Amino acid sequence: MKAFKNIILTLCCCVAGLDSAAQALSADTAYQKILELTRQTAQRYAPDKRTAIFELHYTDTISHRYRIVTTEPKAGEYFNQLLVKNRIPDAKVTINLLPDSSVAGNIAGIVNLSVANLRVEPSNQAELASQVLLGTPVDLLQEQDGYYRVRTPEGYIAWLSTSSVSPRSEPELTRWLSAKKVIVTGDFGHAYTMPDEQSLRVSDLVMGNILISGTQADGFVHVQYPDRRNAYIKEELVRPFDEWLGAVNPTAENILKTAKTMMGLPYLWGGTSVKGVDCSGFTKMAYFMNGIIIPRDASQQVLAGHVVDILSADTLAIEKALQNLRPADLLFFASGKGRGPDARVTHVALYLGNGEFIHSAGTVRINSMLPDAVNYDDFQTRTLIAARRYIGQPDYALQPIARHRAYTLPTDKSTE
Structure with a gap:
């Protein structure tokens, strides 16, 4: 009888094990389906995670509970439609729209360090994504682990230490702006x-x-x-x-004058201040100090402004470039030689004239695209694939500070 009871107990344990395995498999299948729907939604409404968020957080596989974090209301609506359409059974998905309750009604924060570091994750060890300057208002989206997830005036989303920023309610923000x-x-x-x-x-x-x-x-x-x-x-x-x-007057002369004041500054990945700049942080600062907010990264900057033709048969045509380029145009590069015009942009510079450009590469320095120039050396390691003109171009991505909600009130005369 004892042996029979042991057999029954063993069978029960096996069945229980099979049930648990089946539950895990079912949960994993549901997760894979939800993950695919998340990708579809993100591709449509948040293709660039630097400026829009649509994230899946896998919380509980057994009870099929999942959490979506997003900055895009329409993305949440679209995702729910996909859930219904795909008939995923028993999935319990919570959509957490940012800003959420963790910021306790504070819609903004004002940076209180001379230069505050933005990171890709809420951790001191996380990669430096960008920087933001003292007195800059940022949107507060979420608080977690001693960090705020914030949106900068140029729309860049990253994590900022809570000690770096002073939270503001809407009335308090208005008082700051006033x-x-x-x-x-x-x-x-x-x-x-x-x-x-x-x-x-x-x-x-x-x-x-x-x-x-x-x-x-x-x-x-x-x-x-x-x-x-x-x-x-x-x-x-x-x-x-x-x-x-x-x-402020964003002429080529003024922008390049500002750029030249940064000569010799060290290169810093993620840097956007005179303590250290990366290539796009350098161009961003040159335009900012002349009253224009431009996109943060080189791959974003190349999407703005007016296209300047510098290529022939997908290759840089020096004669054409010298003829068409104007001072303060932005030059965009891909790493290595022989890259096509659709290659990934990895570097940006400001054109000075006569084939020369100023950029942050090791330090802020001046180089030339002309092979016989003494400062041509750095040009050999890159491929110039595009150029854009910002000055005088009506483009939503190029925002005058005088009309930006982070710096002026809507009722100000400067914003009319």
Whole structure:
């Protein structure tokens, strides 16, 4: 009898094991189907994860529970339609639309470090995706593990440490935008606890930083940070923001003048400040300091502006390039030689004229596309595949700061 009971127990365990395996297999099949629907939806509504999110989070295979995180309302609607159409049984999918409740009603944050690092994941060890400057408002989308997922003024989505940003409700953001501010126009500087360069420093400052301004005395401006620290800055380092904004003129001469002030800066992957720049961070900064917000990465920048013809039979035609290019046009490169015009863009530069260009490659430097030029050397390692003109081009991707909601109120005269 005991042996018979052991046989029954063994059979029951086998059946239980088969049931568990069947459940896991069923869950995995459902997961694979949902994963494919996620890919379809992302391809349609969020093809570039740098600017739009549609993510599947696999939470519980046994109970068939899944979570979608997205910034796109229409993507969620489309995905639900696909679920119904494909009749995936028992799948319980929750769609978490960003911004979500984790940001507690704070629609924006103001960066409170001279240069804050944006990362691809909410971790200090994660890859540096980009940077954002002091005084820049960012959309708060989600809080997780001591990080905010944010959207920058140019639409770039990444993770920013909560210690780098001061959250703002809508009324608080309006007060920030309405406040009198200054922008740092010098390369580097410092803020002090007193109107005295011998007093304790509050922080470093870099070109493009924005702070609330107060009284001026003895060659200093009293300023306030987004996190409400108070400090004093030398007058020659800054300019009233509204005055600067009204005077910026994005001509080729001005853009290249700004670019040349960054000569010799070190290359930094993800860098967008005078502490270090990557190739597209360099072009972005040159245009920003002349009043224009452009896309973040080279592969995004090549999609904007007016096409400048520099190719013949899919190959760079030097004579044509010299004839058609104008100063401050953007040049786009692929790595290696012999690449076609549809190759992946990996590098960008600003055209100076006479075959020369300025770019961030090791350092910010000037090279030439002309084989007999002494500074031709770097050109040999790349293939020039495209050129774009931004100046004077009506393009949604090229946004004047004076009309951007991150820097001015809709009722401002500057936005009319």
